[in-house]
Amino acid sequence: xxxxxxxxxxxxxxxxxxxxxxxxxxxxxxxxxxxxxxxxxxxxxxxxxxxxxxxxxxxxxxxxxxxxxxxxxxxxxxxxxxxxxxxxxxxxxxxxxxxxxxxxxxxxxxxxxxxxxxxxxxxxxxxxxxxxxxxxxxxxxxxxxxxxxxxxxxxxxxxxxxxxxxxxxxxxxxxxxxxxxxxxxxxxxxxxxxxxxxxxxxxxxxxxxxxxxxxxxxxxxxxxxxxxxxxxxxxxxxxxxxxxxxxxxxxxxxxx
Amino acid sequence: xxxxxxxxxxxxxxxxxxxxxxxxxxxxxxxxxxxxxxxxxxxxxxxxxxxxxxxxxxxxxxxxxxxxxxxxxxxxxxxxxxxxxxxxxxxxxxxxxxxxxxxxxxxxxxxxxxxxxxxxxxxxxxxxxxxxxxxxxxxxxxxxxxxxxxxxxxxxxxxxxxxxxxxxxxxxxxxxxxxxxxxxxxxxxxxxxxxxxxxxxxxxxxxxxxxxxxxxxxxxxxxxxxxxxxxxxxxxxxxxxxxxxxxxxxxxxxxxxxxxxxxxxxxxxxxxxxxxxxxxxxxxxxxxxxxxxxxxxxxxxxxxxxxxxxxxxxxxxxxxxxxxxxxxxxxxxxxxxxxxxxxxxxxxxxxxxxxxxxxxxxxxxxxxxxxxxxxxxxxxxxxxxxxxxxxxxxxxxxxxxxxxxxxxxxxxxxxxxxxxxxxxxxxxxxxxxxxxxxxxxxxxx
Ligand SMILES: Nc1ncnc2c1ncn2[C@@H]1O[C@H](COP(=O)(O)OP(=O)(O)OP(=O)(O)O)[C@@H](O)[C@H]1O
Ligand SMILES: [Mg+2]
Numbered sequence: 059x060x061x062x063x064x065x066x067x068x069x070x071x072x073x074x075x076x077x078x079x080x081x082x083x084x085x086x087x088x089x090x091x092x093x094x095x096x097x098x099x100x101x102x103x104x105x106x107x108x109x110x111x112x113x114x115x116x117x118x119x120x121x122x123x124x125x126x127x128x129x130x131x132x133x134x135x136x137x138x139x140x141x142x143x144x145x146x147x148x149x150x151x152x153x154x155x156x157x158x159x160x161x162x163x164x165x166x167x168x169x170x171x172x173x174x175x176x177x178x179x180x181x182x183x184x185x186x187x188x189x190x191x192x193x194x195x196x197x198x199x200x201x202x203x204x205x206x207x208x209x210x211x212x213x214x215x216x217x218x219x220x221x222x223x224x225x226x227x228x229x230x231x232x233x234x235x236x237x238x239x240x241x242x243x244x245x246x247x248x249x250x251x252x253x254x255x256x257x258x259x260x261x262x263x264x265x266x267x268x269x270x271x272x273x274x275x276x277x278x279x280x281x282x283x284x285x286x287x288x289x290x291x292x293x294x295x296x297x298x299x300x301x302x303x304x305x306x307x308x309x310x311x312x313x314x
Numbered sequence: 315x316x317x318x319x320x321x322x323x324x325x326x327x328x329x330x331x332x333x334x335x336x337x338x339x340x341x342x343x344x345x346x347x348x349x350x351x352x353x354x355x356x357x358x359x360x361x362x363x364x365x366x367x368x369x370x371x372x373x374x375x376x377x378x379x380x381x382x383x384x385x386x387x388x389x390x391x392x393x394x395x396x397x398x399x400x401x402x403x404x405x406x407x408x409x410x411x412x413x414x415x416x417x418x419x420x421x422x423x424x425x426x427x428x429x430x431x432x433x434x435x436x437x438x439x440x441x442x443x444x445x446x447x448x449x450x451x452x453x454x455x456x457x458x459x460x461x462x463x464x465x466x467x468x469x470x471x472x473x474x475x476x477x478x479x480x481x482x483x484x485x486x487x488x489x490x491x492x493x494x495x496x497x498x499x500x501x502x503x504x505x506x507x508x509x510x511x512x513x514x515x516x517x518x519x520x521x522x523x524x525x526x527x528x529x530x531x532x533x534x535x536x537x538x539x540x541x542x543x544x545x546x547x548x549x550x551x552x553x554x555x556x557x558x559x560x561x562x563x564x565x566x567x568x569x570x571x572x573x574x575x576x577x578x579x580x581x582x583x584x585x586x587x588x589x590x591x592x593x594x595x596x597x598x599x600x601x602x603x604x605x606x607x608x609x610x611x612x613x614x615x616x617x618x619x620x621x622x623x624x625x626x627x628x629x630x631x632x633x634x635x636x637x638x639x640x641x642x643x644x645x646x647x648x649x650x651x652x653x654x655x656x657x658x659x660x661x662x663x664x665x666x667x668x669x670x671x672x673x674x675x676x677x678x679x680x681x682x683x684x685x686x687x688x689x690x691x692x693x694x695x696x697x698x699x700x701x702x703x704x705x706x707x708x709x710x711x712x713x714x715x716x717x718x719x720x721x722x723x724x725x726x727x728x729x730x731x732x733x734x735x736x737x738x739x740x741x742x743x744x745x746x747x748x749x750x751x752x753x754x755x756x757x758x759x
Contacts (some may be wrong), residue, residue, distance in 0.1 A: 131708075
């Protein structure tokens, strides 16, 4: 599905990612944890194609294609989806109608028939129900005036409608109360299957109780310094990240 | 040295003065007198320059060098009008070719209580009735072009709505301009007299056909009686070499509601002066505008709302979308008279710059002589938000469609204020064809 090799990324002259290696197979869920500022969102955004970042070394292969050579919209149409840490508000653009344009762009790319207004409404209702989204959030402009939690839920709603092959979730759990967290996690789990993969960025074990990862990686100062299974997350919950500062962390390459 | 002497080199000015002096000024005696006075005022004022405060941001040099001659009646537009955008709204339509009424292209299916005539006809049939009104409201003493119109106009539209008459479908005035053989001066004139408790919607569209440059010089006067509701729209899509200079003037009575919207889609130099007078207590005045400026075109919106009486509200929303080397101006004057207490006025002007070379000058100007008033104003100048474009692209929408969506969303704030549905739909169609990837945008709204 995804293979990141020796990825180095700079922004405004500062090196942020310093050699990331990560391999995600179809159907796997990888969680990325790590202290503030370690580069988690940078990695997520580079995968989605944000242009503020400069890739100085390395490559990313996504389904046998050179991901870095693709525009953000091409990536989306090929099945890459980013649930943003900070979703933007877009006044005047309807949350539902824009999503129809997006879905049809994706479908057209895949050589599928575009959905008409009726089919789309049916789909939207179904997915909104899955995520217990308030009807009013659908007709309002994208994220405008949404609460923090509503914005996060809306990201997963978009993902549920677009049904990507690779879902990248950047701190989707932050700002969610416990009920909302469960709904969002259920939404993600409903999408899990043997072909679809997820990269889940989070600070909290809590989310991983619901979305159980196959692998957990610790990102620190632009590098993956430790990888393990779901127990690593539990361990981190206890120890925090202070051990990272005490001398050299033990580096374990990812393998599968 | 007087201004007239200083500006003597202007071809346009000289030609117009010459023309005015030699032509027999037509109409009843009172109008002849008014025309002579207007011509005199035009001579005294001279054409505006950047030294005139109200014309500071608008260059008239090219205009002044163009040898316009006044347009005579044109027999045919040379095209099928229904092929033009903004040419057809419902059943009642008056067509003017180069400012002259074209009866054979017009259709009227009017309810009782409203009369719509050409100005030339009205002056023949009912000169006395027009005497106290025509040219009495759009006075703008400082406005040379307005004076020129009064001195030289030959035709136009007169709309009279009886008290209490509610007109359901909009009255459409279609001005088609074409300078086939050489540069033309085209004077257009609209007078709407709406009685107490009446309701009516008026749509003016000014469409330019390819040809030589022309100067479309318009004046619209709207009188709204007590409790009247008048909804006025002007859409202009002049040709790329054309000049469009116009004055809108409304005067409204007690509890009357007057809305006007100016939509500018093209024209080399466009200037719309929009003036509203709240002349009775409890009135509501709304001035809205949308202007799209591209190429090296220039659009100047000069607005003035006068709160003459207490307890009136005014709202003003203008949005500009400027691309390439387009430049624009928004000036919003709000004048609150000494006894216009409890005035509530709100003005906003938002501008979207789509290129580094596009330019906007925006300037509110409040003159408040009363002490118990609420007046707010705000202006913004911005670009498309990069974050929003990336967000839309990350969902699979192409970059050009994402940009177009944001531009369209910006425009909808004004478009959504159009109450004449057929006009709103027509403007949407126009925007979807004007915007790159408009078909995707259409799907998203
Ligand atoms: N566009 C940018 N220009 C300059 N520096 C940037 C830019 N984006 C991120 N950075 C810096 O890169 C580092 C990593 O940021 P990033 O947002 O990836 O961290 P993070 O791991 O997601 O943190 P958090 O847990 O707080 O979300 C930070 O020091 C940040 O300030
Ligand atoms: Mg982050």
